[in-house]
Amino acid sequence: MIPARLGYPNLGLGLGLRTVHYQHILDQTPSVDWFEVISENYMDSQGRPRYVLEQVAERYPIVMHGVSMSIGSTDPVNFEYLHKLRDLARATKALWVSDHVCWTGVAGRNTHDLLPIPYTEQALAHVSERIRIVQDVLERRLILENPSTYVTFADSTMPEAEFLTRMAEATGCGLLLDVNNVYVSCFNHDQDPFEFIRSIPHERVVQFHLAGHTNCGTHLIDTHDGRVINPVWDLYRLAHQLTGGVSTLLEWDARIPAFPVVHAEVLKARNYMASQLPGFAADARSTASAPESPLEAEEISHGQHEPGIPQPATYATAEFE
């Protein structure tokens, strides 16, 4: 049995709840360990998305993952947003609430992107202060994710891994280690992703993210539009070994295939933890249901976003009759 990390349990292998899979999940109740939901898609919803979330939350453990907290922004903290986030977490009995180490806008604007922070002492103090405020409002430990980034600042005085380590130590927050983001950012910044994984405080990692990305030759873009590539699985194996294993979630947000394809992809994770961790036996079903072939056209049930747009992209369109 894997002990709880910072009080948060290891939920197993989960998936991001996406609109195109609503009906399948409600009708079939697939044997997924848990679901992660995009907070902003539900915190104001009084329609079908919120109704579906309530149904799903009755059947599965739920974790909330946000894209608009803007923890690094120099704009004032948006308390209205935080109160809605807290209320949604209470209503869905979300096990934890996460967002990204980034900022999304300034001067009252929201770019709806996860923008990079210069890793300086003052940015660290600023982010840490805001994490404390957020944790007070949410009345729980915040979990923060390393984003995919495409630039580095000349002003930075420390590596990202050190920033994350000191931020977590100063505030008590947990970390959501996005293994794909480590791979993407390290490729883009000429850094060693294995060294990154070794450098973070493993005892503070509460959750892993896995996803696909787009290789543009000179750089990688975090598009969440395909399978997890083998080098990312190798990083996952190392991260799993160093942390002892934590809740693992697959994100698939563009060119989303049918639910069984997405589910099979996350189940592959068992193959990368089994040899490292005696408590986890390889699951025959997962091995059998993990196709390696390229995605067939009919597997793609809904193309929300053209490949090439970095995540996040979260929007639920109206259903109409």
Add this chain to the structure above:
Amino acid sequence: MTSQRHELRQLAQIQRWLQAVITHPDGVEAALSSSEARAEIDVPPDRIEEVVEPSTRRTSIERLEVYANAYYARLLECLHDEFPALLHAAGEEVFDGLAFGYLQSYPSQSYTLSELSRQFAQYLEETRPRDENEPSGEASWPDFMIDLVRLERCYSEIFDGPGAERLTLLRGEDLRDFAPDDWASARLICVPCLRLLSLRYPVHEYATAVREKQDPDLPDPELTWLAVSRINYVVRRWTLTRVQFELLEALIAGQTVGSAIERAAKLAVESGESVDQLAESLRDWFAEWSAAGFFLAIQHPFS
């Protein structure tokens, strides 16, 4: 403290600078020379490496372009998803031109993308081209597009806004059982998802055809009145006559049933309809509307 204030100011400057650079409509290179960006960090394009480092494979400007390209692409994709009928009618190039202008005039200020298009119709009205040869008051192509935006935005708001799925609705028999003497001074409480639209084109038929993957012709102008609501979390619409529209509008506004009918009757008579004909129709209309779940309750005049 001085040092901390200085460095925090620097963080704010970097953020304002980066936002100015990646949201500039003419791209990163133009943005770097813009007064908005240089007011924050006065660095010319050839010294950009003092702010953003290059990688072994990409220049600093190329790296910034990932964010700049993503900014508009992401938001345009959201608008494509929300306005499929406008996208079909206008074509991607025209649609993106309109949306690009909109995003510059009304950049997102909300944590949620569901607010992104709130002022899209207003923007199209404000920037509507005026053809001097166009007869005054006659509907034309820009009106068609504005009507489409109003309709599709209305669908979005009703889809995710407050509904009546968890409320007890008024049934037809509740209306029939209501004491006739009290009827005129009673008020009907409508469901929160009921909205009315007055349009210059029958864009609802066009939008439905697009959502059904058809390739409809552009319709001719025709004054159109709609009721849009939600049943079991799915948006639905009803075509109304002008008299029905006026009647429902008065009821939604909280007028008594009597004064709402009076308003409708006046309009019906102006349109050449007899009061008897209207009286005949009213029973059917209220029955249809209560079956469609338009009403939550009937408020007794003395309650």
